[in-house]
Amino acid sequence: MRGVLLTSVALGTLTGAAMAQDVAQADLCAAPVAPENLAFCDVSQDVMLLDGITVISRTGEAPIDALASVSRIDAQTLERRMPSSANDVFFGAPGIAIQTDARRSASAANIRGLQDFGRVQVIVDGARQNFNRYGHGTGSMFFVDPALLDTVEVIRGPVSNTYGSGAIGGVVMFNTKSAETFLDPGAQYGLETSVNYDSNAQGITTSATGAVRLTESFDVLGNVVWRKFDDYTAGDGTTVPDSGFDVLSGLVKATLRPTEFSKLDLGWNGANNEWEELDGARAVDTTQNTFSARFEHRDPTNELIDFHANASVNMIDYGAVNLTDLSRYSEQDQAFVTVPAGAETGYDLTTYSFDVWNTSVIETGVVRHELTYGGDIVHDRVDTSNPIDGGGEDPYNPAGSRTVGGLHLQDKASFEWLEVIAGLRYDFYELESEGATNSGSRLSPRFTVGVSPFEEGPLSGLQAYATYAEGYRSPSITETLIDGTHPAFAIFPFLPNPDLDPETAKTWEFGVNYAIDGLFNPDDSLRLKGAYFHNDVDNYIGMNDAIPTGTGGCDAPAAGPIFAGSPPRMVGYNMGTCAQFQNYAAAEIQGFELEAMYDQGGWFAGLSTSVIEGTLIDADGESPLTTIPTTQITAQAGVRLLDEALVLGGEVQRNWMPEGAVADDFTLVNAFASYKATENVSFNLRVDNLFDVHYANPLTASTTEPVYEPGRAIKVGATVRW
Numbered sequence: 001m002r003g004v005l006l007t008s009v010a011l012g013t014l015t016g017a018a019m020a021q022d023v024a025q026a027d028l029c030a031a032p033v034a035p036e037n038l039a040f041c042d043v044s045q046d047v048m049l050l051d052g053i054t055v056i057s058r059t060g061e062a063p064i065d066a067l068a069s070v071s072r073i074d075a076q077t078l079e080r081r082m083p084s085s086a087n088d089v090f091f092g093a094p095g096i097a098i099q100t101d102a103r104r105s106a107s108a109a110n111i112r113g114l115q116d117f118g119r120v121q122v123i124v125d126g127a128r129q130n131f132n133r134y135g136h137g138t139g140s141m142f143f144v145d146p147a148l149l150d151t152v153e154v155i156r157g158p159v160s161n162t163y164g165s166g167a168i169g170g171v172v173m174f175n176t177k178s179a180e181t182f183l184d185p186g187a188q189y190g191l192e193t194s195v196n197y198d199s200n201a202q203g204i205t206t207s208a209t210g211a212v213r214l215t216e217s218f219d220v221l222g223n224v225v226w227r228k229f230d231d232y233t234a235g236d237g238t239t240v241p242d243s244g245f246d247v248l249s250g251l252v253k254a255t256l257r258p259t260e261f262s263k264l265d266l267g268w269n270g271a272n273n274e275w276e277e278l279d280g281a282r283a284v285d286t287t288q289n290t291f292s293a294r295f296e297h298r299d300p301t302n303e304l305i306d307f308h309a310n311a312s313v314n315m316i317d318y319g320a321v322n323l324t325d326l327s328r329y330s331e332q333d334q335a336f337v338t339v340p341a342g343a344e345t346g347y348d349l350t351t352y353s354f355d356v357w358n359t360s361v362i363e364t365g366v367v368r369h370e371l372t373y374g375g376d377i378v379h380d381r382v383d384t385s386n387p388i389d390g391g392g393e394d395p396y397n398p399a400g401s402r403t404v405g406g407l408h409l410q411d412k413a414s415f416e417w418l419e420v421i422a423g424l425r426y427d428f429y430e431l432e433s434e435g436a437t438n439s440g441s442r443l444s445p446r447f448t449v450g451v452s453p454f455e456e457g458p459l460s461g462l463q464a465y466a467t468y469a470e471g472y473r474s475p476s477i478t479e480t481l482i483d484g485t486h487p488a489f490a491i492f493p494f495l496p497n498p499d500l501d502p503e504t505a506k507t508w509e510f511g512v513n514y515a516i517d518g519l520f521n522p523d524d525s526l527r528l529k530g531a532y533f534h535n536d537v538d539n540y541i542g543m544n545d546a547i548p549t550g551t552g553g554c555d556a557p558a559a560g561p562i563f564a565g566s567p568p569r570m571v572g573y574n575m576g577t578c579a580q581f582q583n584y585a586a587a588e589i590q591g592f593e594l595e596a597m598y599d600q601g602g603w604f605a606g607l608s609t610s611v612i613e614g615t616l617i618d619a620d621g622e623s624p625l626t627t628i629p630t631t632q633i634t635a636q637a638g639v640r641l642l643d644e645a646l647v648l649g650g651e652v653q654r655n656w657m658p659e660g661a662v663a664d665d666f667t668l669v670n671a672f673a674s675y676k677a678t679e680n681v682s683f684n685l686r687v688d689n690l691f692d693v694h695y696a697n698p699l700t701a702s703t704t705e706p707v708y709e710p711g712r713a714i715k716v717g718a719t720v721r722w
Contacts, residue, residue: 012100013384029504060402063117065420067450067465069531069593075149075181080647081671082715083146084203084227091670092636092653094593094610095156096172097629101424106141106273106286111701112535113589113614113628114169115640117476118139119503122169124174125253125267125292127312128164129349130380133397134478143271143288143316144247147194147207147225150177156593157533158471158505159446164355164376165404168471168505168537171624178253179211179219188213193465196684196717200246200710203229205717223251234708238351239614245275260407262297276323283321288609290314303361308374310355318347322387328487329562329572330458331395336562343387347397353378357408370412377405382477389391396484400433400477410446417455419465421448429474430501433481436498442506444470461515469507475500479541479581486579490544491572493556495580500541525602532592540587540616545579555580570597587625589614604649605637630698631656638672645676657698663706666695680721688713 060076063070071093083089087098088105097110109120122129122142129142155163156170163171182188184328189212196205204227212223227247253267270289277284292312299305330337357374380402386395412424423446430439450465483496509532519526547554555713559576591612598605610632616627651670657663669690676682689712696706 003293005436016209017711042343064513064527064529066155066513067419067448067463067467068159069509069511069529069533071096071154071529071595073152073154074484075151078146078149078152079676079684079719080686082684082717084196084198084229084715086142086144086146086160086207088183088688089146089149089152090154092608092632092634092651093154094595095170095591095612096154097697097699099697101503106143108140109142109172110629111172112533112591112598112625113536113612113625114505114535115609115627115699117473117479117541118166119473120169120708121164121171123171123263124269124290124313124314124351125402126294126310126355127292128351128353128378129288129314130378131316131318131349132476132478133318134482135397143273144174145225145227145247145271146267147205148176148223148249148251149174150181151175156531157323157467157507157509157535158374158444158469159448159467159507159509161410162357162372162374162410162423162425164353164378164404166471166473168473168503168535172177176251176253176266176267177209177223177256179221179626180214180255182209182211182221183213183219191722193722194717194719196715198229198713198715201232201714203227215533220258221251222253225249230558232710232713233687235711236708236713238708240708240710241279242276245273247274248272260295261299265277265292265294265296267292277320277333277611278326279629281322281324281326283323283430285319287317288315306359306361307359308355310353312351312353313391314349314351314353316349318349320345326488329485329491330487330491331485336417339387341688344385346383346385350381351378366415368414370414372410372412373408375405375407376402379403380477395487396481396482398477398481398496399435400431400436400481402429402431402474402477404429404474417452417604419448419450420444421450423447423469426491427472427474431475431477431480433477433487436481436496437674438475438480438498438500440474440502442472442502442504444472446470449563458516458519463513465509465511465513467507467509467511469509469522469672471502471505473484473505473582475502475541482581490575492575493554493578495553495578497580497582500581501539501583503537503539503541505535505537507533509533519598522602524598526596526598528594528596530592530594530596531711532590534590535588537587537589539583540585542584542616543579543580544582545577547578547580549576549578552580554580584616584618587614588617589625589628601640603637603639606635608634624658627658627699628658630658630665647672647674649673655695661698663696663698668695684715684717684719686715688715 051332063072081088081091085100087100090098092094098107100111108115109122111120114120117132117140118648124144132140153173158168186489191210194207207225209223214221229244231241231244248273251269253265256264268291273286275284295309297305297307314622322339322341326339327336328339355376357370358370359370362369382399384397386397395683406425406427413420425444426443441696446469448465448467450463452462452463454462468488474514480498480500481496482494485493509531515530517525556576556578557574560574562574594609596607612628614628616623616625632655634653636651640647649672653668654667671687671690673685692712694706694708700707
């Protein structure tokens with residue numbers, strides 16, 4: 001078993017015997033196999049994770065070669081981390097954080113201090129995850145079970161703009177399991193079952209994965225996962241309410257290879273998530289169904305065609321049911337009413353997306369050009385329902401539709417030690433609901449220069465680059481069309497803002513990549529990526545919740561208590577203000593990221609660092625941006641014993657809170673072990689938060705009482721492969 005940046009990849013034969021006899025194909029698969037031809041050759045080799053070709057790269061690059069901040073988390077790393085939520089998946093990954101509040105099965109991704117409403121684009125098997133619902137805590141949420149995943153890839157910053165409109169923070173791409181990667185070379189079928197236990201929340205996870213290769217050109221995989229977790233205990237011994245969840249997830253993926261060099265993946269993944277909110281007063285039941293089709297035609301003998309097309313439908317039905325009678329303010333009655341137990345609130349999102357691109361390689365003298373060009377379009381449709389007109393739990397979350405799309409063109413030109421990338425993206429959007437519309441468009445450039453100054457010696461693997469890139473994010477349906485009254489305790493109106501301007505991000509990035517094998521002995525390797533970035537976001541959209549009565553269209557009642565019932569009792573307070581999403585002057589974010597791993601077979605060690613600072617600049621001056629994660633340094637090390645059947649290791653992470661957070665700095669220590677008892681039986685042990693530290697994520701600890709994270713958790717698991 002390899003370390004955090006190592007993986008063992010076994011690729012099955014993708015074509016039949018006739019293809020193997022083809023002379024051109026035999027030449028392509030002659031050792032050593034070029035990275036771009038791995039998918040067409042029957043090979044099995046150990047590869048460095050930062051050397052592995054990533055799905056997220058549209059020009060076939062490995063992360064270590066990409067002139068951008070890219071990370072990849074492989075299947076073996078996921079297995080060792082034994083994740084019960086998305087937060088566990090990204091432990092130690094620089095530049096990315098996860099906000100889950102107490103609802104650990106529903107997560108929001110934060111890259112470089114940007115999150116919510118599409119600033120970070122989350123993609124599962126080509127399908128965009130656009131769910132966002134305004135309320136307390138996490139605004140945007142995605143639902144994906146870690147047990148369904150094969151790899152996870154992250155690209156930071158607006159250099160990701162070839163992946164669609166809005167990703168001014170970056171892209172997170174989740175790639176689920178497939179028969180191609182699950183089955184051993186030459187195997188016709190396989191079945192794997194696993195069970196994990198989490199001591200903190202008394203959590204049980206069971207999973208079963210089966211795959212069959214029906215023919216040399218057709219295979220199918222199915223996966224089902226069930227998780228049942230109670231409320232967890234924080235480091236101080238207190239139970240965190242509403243932190244339990246019950247999730248049933250599934251995956252079916254069929255792969256067809258209609259020709260020698262083409263592949264079609266047809267997939268469904270779905271989940272039913274259940275949890276409670278408001279100290280058990282409301283039960284939430286969320287169902288997700290995602291259908292996707294991904295086609296690619298990659299002919300190694302024709303460098304003009306590397307064609308890809310993705311189409312998907314993602315449907316999320318969010319339903320909340322009152323478990324007790326709740327007193328809520330009705331805008332229609334202008335008084336408090338009782339919303340009875342059993343009343344339901346609904347928020348349903350359907351996202352249709354289509355994405356197509358091609359890469360053509362053209363040689364012009366001594367310069368090699370990789371031209372990538374394509375387009376994408378996404379349509380969101382939101383429907384909402386409340387138990388009473390003008391009242392209930394979420395009367396302000398709007399219904400409506402939004403269409404965003406764009407065209408992109410990028411030229412990656414290479415000449416010996418010099419690499420230049422020039423790109424341009426055109427974005428457009430249109431959103432509408434009853435009585436309100438908004439639209440816009442923009443051109444966004446990207447320009448990167450990379451140099452590899454040393455041809456020989458220990459510095460021959462050094463590459464330095466500089467990038468300027470712009471990104472464009474249209475306002476979401478919620479930000480633009482939100483309308484209604486906050487229904488409980490603090491009473492104030494939300495005002496729509498159809499004149500919101502889109503956000504534009506302008507980022508400078510300076511980075512280095514370094515790769516070397518045989519540094520101290522013939523079998524060792526070192527991989528390192530580091531980058532400094534500075535991002536200016538113009539027209540940053542945020543909530544202004546202090547608009548006084550009589551200004552900006554605010555006609556809220558004067559501040560004062562609201563009484564209801566007999567005898568009178570205070571059940572709320574008029575704030576005397578309104579709230580509205582508005583364009584602030586700017587957000588300024590800068591930081592540094594480092595990711596490094598040294599491996600020499602018998603042991604490995606790694607280090608990652610993430611430093612992010614953010615400032616919101618408005619008419620009143622400067623203030624801390626409340627979506628900044630901790631500054632952190634993560635160190636890890638491990639040893640491989642008994643012919644690598646036994647792996648022992650640990651992780652130490654030091655976290656410093658950003659300005660404005662109300663929680664303290666903290667240090668986490670984790671330990672892990674894995675043992676491969678036989679070829680088909682393995683055991684895993686992990687202890688998270690070994691010293692039971694009481695700590696909070698700053699994304700939930702900026703201005704209110706923080707939601708504290710789990711204390712010590714001992715995780716044990718067993719996997720059997722049939």
